[in-house]
Structures are given as C-alpha cells and as structure tokens.
Amino acid sequence: MTTTTHRHTVAIVGAGAAGLTAAAMLKRTRPDLDIALIDSATYHYYQPAWTLVGGGCYDIGRTRRELRTLIPQGVRHLAERVEQFEPEHNRVVLGNGDAVEYQVLIVAAGLQLDWHKIEGLKETLGKNGVSSNYAYEYAPYTWQCISQLKGGVALFTQPAMPIKCAGAPQKALYLAADHFRRNGLSVQSHFYTPGPAMFSVPFYAQALDKVVAHYGITAHFGHTLVAVDGPRRTATFEVGPDKQRVTQAFDFLHVVPPQSAPDVIKRSPLADASGWMAVDKFTLQSPKYDNVFGFGDCTTTPNSKTAAAVRAQAPVVVTNVLRRLSGSGGEARYDGYASCPLTTSRGKIMLAEFCYDGVVTPSFPLDPRIPRRSYWWLKKHYLPYLYWEQMLRGRPGPDWHAKREFPAQVPTFEP
Ligand SMILES: Cc1cc2nc3c(=O)[nH]c(=O)nc-3n(C[C@H](O)[C@H](O)[C@H](O)COP(=O)(O)OP(=O)(O)OC[C@H]3O[C@@H](n4cnc5c(N)ncnc54)[C@H](O)[C@@H]3O)c2cc1C
Structure with a gap:
C-alpha cells in the first residue's frame, strides 16, 4: 500500500467542540498558520442539548450538523481516524496508513x-x-x-x-x-x-x-x-x-x-496510568512532550468535562501553542472553570459554575443555588447560538466568572 506523509505546522486530533474551536481561534489569530484537523466523523453534535431532547423540550435534529460544513476556512480537513501517536517522531499515523508530521500537536479526541x-x-x-x-x-x-x-x-x-x-x-x-x-x-x-x-x-x-x-x-x-x-x-x-x-x-x-479515554490515547505514550492524556492542569501542555497540548474531555485535568470548560480552555491552548511556535509571549493558565446548567424543572435551571477545588465562580452576582427562568432561556436559546455561531467560529464569547460569596443557608427549592 502506498502511503503519504503530510506535513503541517499544527495538527489537531479530533474535530469536536475542542478541536473545531482551537482550529478556528488559531486561524482567527494567525490566518497564515498551516493547520490540519483530523477526524473521520460525518457529523458534529451539540451534545449539551440532548438533556433537553430527553425532557421533551428540544428538537434532536437541531443538535447535529455535517462536520465538513464546520471546518474553518483555510484549515485542511483530513477525514481519517488517528490510529497511533508517535510523539518521539512528531508524527501521528492515520487509519489509511498515511502519517501526519507536525511542529505542534493538539489532542482533542473527546472520550469513549x-x-x-x-x-x-x-x-x-x-x-x-x-x-x-x-x-x-x-x-x-x-x-x-x-x-x-x-x-x-x-x-x-x-x-x-x-x-x-x-x-x-x-x-x-x-x-x-x-x-x-x-x-x-x-x-x-x-x-x-x-x-x-x-x-x-x-x-x-x-x-x-x-x-x-x-x-x-x-x-x-x-x-x-x-x-x-x-x-x-x-x-x-x-x-x-x-x-x-x-x-x-x-x-x-x-x-x-x-466512560474512559479513547483507546488510541490509552495505548499511547501521551497517557498517564489512568489512561487519560496527561497535561499540566494549568497550561494544558504534555509534561513529556513540549510541543504537545491537550484539552477537552480527553485529558487528566480535574475539572468537570463540559463544553463550558472547552470554551475556557481554548484561549489558553491557543496562546500557549502560538507561544511555543514563536518562542515569545506570555504563558496562559486555565483555572479549572466549568459550568453545569442543572435542569431542576421544565422551565428553570440551577446554573452551577465552579473552578478547580470546587471554588464557586458564578458569571452573575446572583445566588446560583436558586433555579431561574432566565437560565433556562440561556441554556435553550443563547448557549446553542454561542456554540454554533461564536465558539466554533473562534470567538469564545463573554467570560464573567468570578469567585463570589453567598449566605451559608441553602435557599428553599421552588420548581
Ligand atoms: C448528555 C450530555 C449533556 C451534556 N451537557 C452539557 C452541558 O450542559 N454543558 C456543557 O458545557 N457540556 C455538556 N456536555 C459535555 C460536552 O458535550 C463535552 O464536554 C464536549 O463536547 C467536549 O468536547 P470535546 O471536543 O472534548 O469532545 P467531543 O465534542 O465529543 O469531540 C471529540 C471528537 O474527537 C473525534 N475523535 C475521537 N477519536 C478520534 C481519533 N482517534 N482520531 C480522530 N478524531 C477522533 C470524534 O469523532 C469527535 O468528533 C454534555 C454532554 C452530554 C453527552
């Protein structure tokens, strides 16, 4: 079988929430950057709305788009699976036997x-x-x-x-x-x-x-x-x-x-003993390979694995990848932010937002333990828009999360 070696400055494995966002942000920041995005999936899914589908509040068809329509302009899409990571040789091997060599690798393969x-x-x-x-x-x-x-x-x-x-x-x-x-x-x-x-x-x-x-x-x-x-x-x-x-x-x-890390990561030198891709929890860089970064669901970072976390991690990865390529600029650090909109009833949401070590960091100065109608609207209407039209196009949107204090007494629940 004849195989080809593709050479790209940045290779991204996985075109899910993390991979698409990173590719789009990198292109937006450095339009000349040569990027390959590797993923064999036909469709991309907005998974956070599946809870609403299961609750009879959202149309499943609106959670799926063809992946090829979401690839950022100027990014090369290789519609293959990565079968092997060879970080010692700055190379990944694809399902069709081709290899991709890179200067920097971003692993964003989600979970299994x-x-x-x-x-x-x-x-x-x-x-x-x-x-x-x-x-x-x-x-x-x-x-x-x-x-x-x-x-x-x-x-x-x-x-x-x-x-x-x-x-x-x-x-x-x-x-x-x-x-x-x-x-x-x-x-x-x-x-x-x-x-x-x-x-x-x-x-x-x-x-x-x-x-x-x-x-x-x-x-x-x-x-x-x-x-x-x-x-x-x-x-x-x-x-x-x-x-x-x-x-x-x-x-x-x-x-x-x-759930576990994808098998291809588990059997690679990128994984730690847990099988997840080992990264520094702040810089999202591999501790073993300086030119390898990972984010999204596939890594060891002890945050809640969410698209909200991806939105907070993407600017960190992009900054640190560009710093690695140029050899200059400051280092960015991820604080563990994640958000979990808990649908406590049809029409109201308790918006749980927090960082590493369970530090409570709501975006708004309102007691987040009180379920609110405005957060339902946010989840059902604003967040899908933010995801499809902003984040996947390289614009992570507003970030207002901050450590805030609230009374010790737990508010009464009203559905
Ligand atoms: C029911 C449900 C509810 C959720 N609710 C919320 C919520 O309310 N809020 C929130 O923020 N998050 C929520 N999430 C989580 C959110 O969807 C994920 O955290 C997010 O999609 C993670 O992004 P990712 O890019 O890491 O993984 P994914 O988006 O899953 O993408 C992984 C990509 O990697 C590709 N891939 C895998 N293996 C390979 C390989 N070997 N080679 C090449 N490509 C590969 C896959 O094809 C896929 O496209 C929910 C998820 C579910 C399932």
Whole structure:
C-alpha cells in the first residue's frame, strides 16, 4: 500500500467542540498558520442539548450538523481516524496508513462511551424502556418513554467519575420527576450513583438535596449499575466496597454509560496510568512532550468535562501553542472553570459554575443555588447560538466568572 506523509505546522486530533474551536481561534489569530484537523466523523453534535431532547423540550435534529460544513476556512480537513501517536517522531499515523508530521500537536479526541461494560445493555438500549441521553440515537426515546409512563418505577443511573457533564444524569431525573409531578402520575423515581453525594461541589450538592427531597426521589449512593435485563425489565447494581449485588425492577431505566479515554490515547505514550492524556492542569501542555497540548474531555485535568470548560480552555491552548511556535509571549493558565446548567424543572435551571477545588465562580452576582427562568432561556436559546455561531467560529464569547460569596443557608427549592 502506498502511503503519504503530510506535513503541517499544527495538527489537531479530533474535530469536536475542542478541536473545531482551537482550529478556528488559531486561524482567527494567525490566518497564515498551516493547520490540519483530523477526524473521520460525518457529523458534529451539540451534545449539551440532548438533556433537553430527553425532557421533551428540544428538537434532536437541531443538535447535529455535517462536520465538513464546520471546518474553518483555510484549515485542511483530513477525514481519517488517528490510529497511533508517535510523539518521539512528531508524527501521528492515520487509519489509511498515511502519517501526519507536525511542529505542534493538539489532542482533542473527546472520550469513549463504554456501553459494553454494562452486561446486557447494548442489546436492550432503545427498547424495553431502556434509554440514554448520552447518544443522538437514543435521547428522543427517553422522552418517548417518560411521556408514555402512567405509573410504576423509573430508575436513573450514573457511572463512576470522570464522565462528561457530571450533572447530566440528574438533569434527566429532575425533568422526568417534574413531568410526573405536573401530570399527577404516581411514579417512584430512584437515582443510583457510585458516589457519596448528589454533586462533587458541596455548595451545590446541598441545594440539590433539597431538589431530591422536593420530588420525593430516593437517592442510592455507593451503587454501580453492572447489568440490565431488558425483556425482564430488571437492573442489577453492585453496592459498596464488598460489591454485593442487588436487583431492582423498573418500568423505565435511564442509563449513563461508563466512560474512559479513547483507546488510541490509552495505548499511547501521551497517557498517564489512568489512561487519560496527561497535561499540566494549568497550561494544558504534555509534561513529556513540549510541543504537545491537550484539552477537552480527553485529558487528566480535574475539572468537570463540559463544553463550558472547552470554551475556557481554548484561549489558553491557543496562546500557549502560538507561544511555543514563536518562542515569545506570555504563558496562559486555565483555572479549572466549568459550568453545569442543572435542569431542576421544565422551565428553570440551577446554573452551577465552579473552578478547580470546587471554588464557586458564578458569571452573575446572583445566588446560583436558586433555579431561574432566565437560565433556562440561556441554556435553550443563547448557549446553542454561542456554540454554533461564536465558539466554533473562534470567538469564545463573554467570560464573567468570578469567585463570589453567598449566605451559608441553602435557599428553599421552588420548581
Ligand atoms: C448528555 C450530555 C449533556 C451534556 N451537557 C452539557 C452541558 O450542559 N454543558 C456543557 O458545557 N457540556 C455538556 N456536555 C459535555 C460536552 O458535550 C463535552 O464536554 C464536549 O463536547 C467536549 O468536547 P470535546 O471536543 O472534548 O469532545 P467531543 O465534542 O465529543 O469531540 C471529540 C471528537 O474527537 C473525534 N475523535 C475521537 N477519536 C478520534 C481519533 N482517534 N482520531 C480522530 N478524531 C477522533 C470524534 O469523532 C469527535 O468528533 C454534555 C454532554 C452530554 C453527552
């Protein structure tokens, strides 16, 4: 087989939220820069709206666009998968056998959904009342099931961290619970998580406990979903450190799959022992290879894996990549910012924003534990616009997040 070696100043692996934003920002800053963007996907997805799709509030068709229509002008799109990283040789190898040599590499390959790690799940997903907002194909089925449920038991599960949008498993839960409440339906809702609390940041977790109590949801901590029997409608969990198994019958089951770094990263010298791509959590640079940077869901940075984090990380990567290429300029640092718009009811959102170490950093000087209609509007209308029309075109938009203090008392929850 004849293979070709492509040579580019910057190679970007993955044309998702992170890769497209980095390519567009680099081009906007340095129009002459020679960039290759490598991704074999046909479509690009606006994944944050899948929660709304699963809650019956958004059209799934509006979350997908053809990837080729989003490639920034002047950027070379190589529609292939990267099969191997060879950072010692400043090279990646593609699925067709071609190689791409680079001066600087940006790894933005997202994460991998490990559906297969839950026994019986793949066979039953999309039928037998088993759904997941974590895939374009299934998010509409979530709403189909919820809107047809007349009573019974609804289970919502969360896998071990890290996952993308750690709040998404409970967003599905609250939208469903609100629907059951509004329609006077007697559905017992249960939430299962391996973790010890509803959220990793105690400031928000305490407010979410009130949401859980309001809807009469039963939260099961220390529980990991390990098997699903679709035809019999049962879910099996391992509980606690001794992994005792318990089985629960359901009428509806919303599953969030276990997640890990893409296999191509796990088996590469870029990964650390966890399998994720190792980067300095502030500069987003590989500790082993000075000309390699990583951002988005695929890295070891201990922030919440969100598009909001990508929006904050992109200017840091772009600044540090240009600095590396020119040998001059200041270093940029990422503070761990992420945002998680928690859909606590149909029409209201608790906008959880925070940085590294759980520091609460809202964009607005309002108590973020209070769900607001304005934030629903922000999520449903403004953020999709910001994403498609600004961020993916290299304009990350306004950044007002700041450390702010709020009263210790947790506000009452009103849906
Ligand atoms: C249900 C759900 C709800 C969410 N809600 C929110 C929210 O409310 N707010 C928020 O900010 N974020 C939310 N997110 C998270 C957000 O969508 C992700 O954090 C974001 O998309 C990460 O961007 P990324 O570029 O790292 O990965 P992605 O956007 O997933 O893109 C990864 C890209 O890499 C490509 N790729 C993978 N492997 C290779 C390879 N070997 N070679 C070449 N290319 C490769 C893929 O084809 C893909 O195009 C949500 C996600 C889900 C699933």
